[in-house]
Amino acid sequence: MAKRTTLKDIAKASGVHVSTVSRALDPQRSLPLTAEVVDKVRAAAKEMDYHPNRVAYSLRTNRTMTIGVMIPDITNMIFPPIVRGIERVMEPAGYASIIVNTDSQRGRETALLQTLQDRGVDGIIHTAALRNEPSIVRAAQSGLSVVTLNRKLDDTDVPYVINDEVGGIRLVFDLLRNYGHQRIAHLAGPSDLSTGLLRRNAFSAACADTGIDPLNAPIVEATRFDEDEGRRCAIEILDKSPETTAILAANDRLALGAIMALRERGLSCPRDVSVTGFNDMPFLDMIPPGLTTIRIRQNTAGEVAARHLLAIMQRKAAEVPLETILPVSLVERASVAPPRATGPSC
Amino acid sequence: MAKRTTLKDIAKASGVHVSTVSRALDPQRSLPLTAEVVDKVRAAAKEMDYHPNRVAYSLRTNRTMTIGVMIPDITNMIFPPIVRGIERVMEPAGYASIIVNTDSQRGRETALLQTLQDRGVDGIIHTAALRNEPSIVRAAQSGLSVVTLNRKLDDTDVPYVINDEVGGIRLVFDLLRNYGHQRIAHLAGPSDLSTGLLRRNAFSAACADTGIDPLNAPIVEATRFDEDEGRRCAIEILDKSPETTAILAANDRLALGAIMALRERGLSCPRDVSVTGFNDMPFLDMIPPGLTTIRIRQNTAGEVAARHLLAIMQRKAAEVPLETILPVSLVERASVAPPRATGPSC
DNA sequence: TTGAAAGCGCTAACAA
DNA sequence: TTGTTAGCGCTTTCAA
DSSP: OOOOOOHHHHHHHHTSOHHHHHHHHOTTTOTTSOHHHHHHHHHHHHHTTOOOOHHHHHHHHSOOOEEEEEESOTTSTTHHHHHHHHHHHHTTTTOEEEEEEOTTOHHHHHHHHHHHHHTTOSEEEESSOOSSOHHHHHHHHTTOEEEEESSOOTTOOSOEEEEOHHHHHHHHHHHHHHTTOOOEEEEEOOTTSHHHHHHHHHHHHHHHHTTOOGGGSOEEEOSSSSHHHHHHHHHHHHHHOTTOOEEEESSHHHHHHHHHHHHHTTOOTTTTOEEEOSBOOTTGGGSTTOOBEEEOOHHHHHHHHHHHHHHHHTTOGGGSOSEEEEOOEEEOOSSOOOOOSOGGGO | OOOOOOHHHHHHHHTSOHHHHHHHHOTTTOTTSOHHHHHHHHHHHHHTTOOOOHHHHHHHHSOOSEEEEEESOTTSTTHHHHHHHHHHHHTTTTOEEEEEEOTTOHHHHHHHHHHHHHTTOSEEEESSOOSSOHHHHHHHHTTOEEEEESSOOTTOOSOEEEEOHHHHHHHHHHHHHHTTOOOEEEEEOOTTSHHHHHHHHHHHHHHHHTTOOGGGSOEEEOSSSSHHHHHHHHHHHHHHOTTOOEEEESSHHHHHHHHHHHHHTTOOTTTTOEEEOSBOOTTGGGSTTOOBEEEOOHHHHHHHHHHHHHHHHTTOGGGSOSEEEEOOEEEOOSSOOOOOSOGGGO
């Protein structure tokens, strides 16, 4: 394994001191130098195929030019686009990303955060935050640059980039109402995640606004955002509130699980029960019956969070808003129809 | 931002030399030390919440405990499970991964490889290799630990972990034959990727084995493994070889595109044309008509490649086989049916 | 405009 | 069994 060229090698080859080489190679610091020596040094560097040792740079400057990206689970299809969005901003800025999967486990989250800090990351984008997670708060307070994405911490001064949860829920809620639904159940997400809680609260608020009695708008909370939980909770809804004509799910995977549950019960979506989702994850359009859902802008979310993190790392934290809410839009497909003309509503 | 505790701090606190602290904290090297001083030092370290500075460790030892994972595109759903498989092995071994997306562009691939090397990664798992990519070969020859995954380099001594492409193609081919298909077209992948080439060759070999005239088994090659290319190539097949009763696609996304093309032409899968895929990507089971495909073991692939890389990095390269071929299996769903009883075949 | 020297935090000869 | 010393490759004062 041929040893890498170092500054010292170039210094020797071009007959100047290492510190001069260091300066000559950095456009910022080469200003005071003679054009002649700058050229000579750069020529030698190119000739010898010099690439700076970033580890040494990091030790000296205390900057690794690396960020940590915490996600719940990369196999969950909504996260890859977010990661690409982050990369699109960070890579040109010279940063690499270490991606870790927390599986939404508090223990793993804490341990992985520590690992990232041990590795000296310059900042963290956290898309897996639990609403109250002391370790991340402590890290932020001790000076680590952090922004949360998709989710927010409770009562926090850690900047966050989230989607318009309230607006999104209101969009599907109003759609269902316009179709004539009176008995809408909410298949809620875990309330220890801000997404779960915000959507749930938005649902309740929408009910209140439109004068729907909470008794006619049951809420069942999933413990995870996945198909199995969607199925389980949908069954619970069907059992406890058989007069339900629509299920407003807190995300697409829960909605997909709900549709499976309906099918298992011999019911059809949308004929018997309408279902809506949230996220508009990839390939959703290809899955029957075509879920009506809320589209979020995953790429944009990643880019925005990355830009904010860059600003914070450059000590321009004052320029980044505590709260950034990204617009969402309604995607109508085929999972919503008028309530069937039987049961209590007729 | 409170300064991190260093060895020096602990040395001062516990009244011994830094090198003693360094030894005491490493179970390997603490053997010669008094139990007494080891305890004292470790207590102080815990007390002061010491976490080793891995950058300094890296500079000194020339090991970053970081690997690079090169991927074509993380938003392509077959890669996240691979990444998790890699992580499952590397994380317990103390390694972090820097994931980069090459978008299958030669220029990006070369540049990103350089970036990873600049960052001093200890090894690379390359799932995005083009068949002949000089930069990765050069890197491997110069001593960097590399294994390729999913794809192999041409004429290489870089260890690779791939799926049983030949066996998989043979499985779907035989299935189609058993259903009575005589006119099978191959929707091939890009031939600059080993997957594309191996599957194509396997298809040709299968034709030869079963006495099918290549003229009755047209091959159309996609430039990318995506739905758009699948659609485009399927249209070409339908136009040039209208007597085709089955399309054997080189992967699921091409197959999905082919099914769209059929639909656009007013044809139905499987009634008019049978279609098969490869990979069995996530959520495929939920997309109608239910693609018959080859299941590959993405998690396992990632784990195996990671274990091989670990061995190579530990200079036990002799123990890792140049070639590892993972078993695949047939997943029958609803996209294959007997050829319709019209046209040239009756 | 360039050189000298120090030092980031750690490990590893070598001494004692 | 522990301490001393050097040095990984780089940047950054401080001098000249």
